[in-house]
Amino acid sequence: MPPRKSLSEDxxxxxxxxxxxxxxxxxxxxxxxxxxYHDPHAFRYNLNAFIQALRNITFMLQSEENKPIGFxxxxxxxxxxxxxxxxxxxxxxxxxxxxxxxxxASKSDLRIGIFRRREFKxxxxxxVNHFRDSRELLRLAQQFYVGFMIDEEHSALYEQLGxxxxxxxxxxxxxxxxxxxxxxxxxxxxxxxxxxELWGAKFDGSFEVPDLQSYQVLLESDVEPELLEKWxxxxxPV
Numbered sequence: 436m437p438p439r440k441s442l443s444e445d446x447x448x449x450x451x452x453x454x455x456x457x458x459x460x461x462x463x464x465x466x467x468x469x470x471x472y473h474d475p476h477a478f479r480y481n482l483n484a485f486i487q488a489l490r491n492i493t494f495m496l497q498s499e500e501n502k503p504i505g506f507x508x509x510x511x512x513x514x515x516x517x518x519x520x521x522x523x524x525x526x527x528x529x530x531x532x533x534x535x536x537x538x539x540a541s542k543s544d545l546r547i548g549i550f551r552r553r554e555f556k557x558x559x560x561x562x563v564n565h566f567r568d569s570r571e572l573l574r575l576a577q578q579f580y581v582g583f584m585i586d587e588e589h590s591a592l593y594e595q596l597g598x599x600x601x602x603x604x605x606x607x608x609x610x611x612x613x614x615x616x617x618x619x620x621x622x623x624x625x626x627x628x629x630x631x632e633l634w635g636a637k638f639d640g641s642f643e644v645p646d647l648q649s650y651q652v653l654l655e656s657d658v659e660p661e662l663l664e665k666w667x668x669x670x671x672p673v
Contacts, residue, residue, distance in 0.1 A: 454499060462642055467485075469644060473570065489623060496626075505633070520622060532606065545600050553654070573597070577655070581596070595656060599651055623640075
């Protein structure tokens, strides 16, 4: 969900436009991560861009002109609050790693097989070469499963082949990485809202992202929507 106003209005009407611009830039890369979840290179590149944009929000805030009286004292307090947030501190360290040293070490867990709607039903799973695109893995699954575990006509309603993927980056935290990105950006959104209050203005830093299951699972009909008509299904699996 984008800002309630257009991006141009949201930025132009803010007393700290560079900060707001950088906040929505991070949000943009977050959505790009979701949209490219099954493309390893695009996902990782957008993750790197998100990490840098997230870190730059506070840099922009410190560089804004026409700071109100009391900004320095206020910012020192907020900076300590941010440092006390272990999740945000991990993103700071991840940014330094990406910019100055090396790419982030990432892992990808997968389950490949038959799904009913978007629920995994039967197949194999484990950690695989995370640089392989899910579409490539799905094509391999079609060669193996079709005619053996599932008929070509897909006569079992809403059962089709798919790939479930979960990205994890140890430097950022345990568990699925997009969830960590969402929470970090929400924390920064609260900071940007509080900064607007200091300037005597208002800002809504809330946002939404799709449900995990909607992008962690890639189905045959996601890649080829025309298959729904071929199989005689009346609706798209959700």
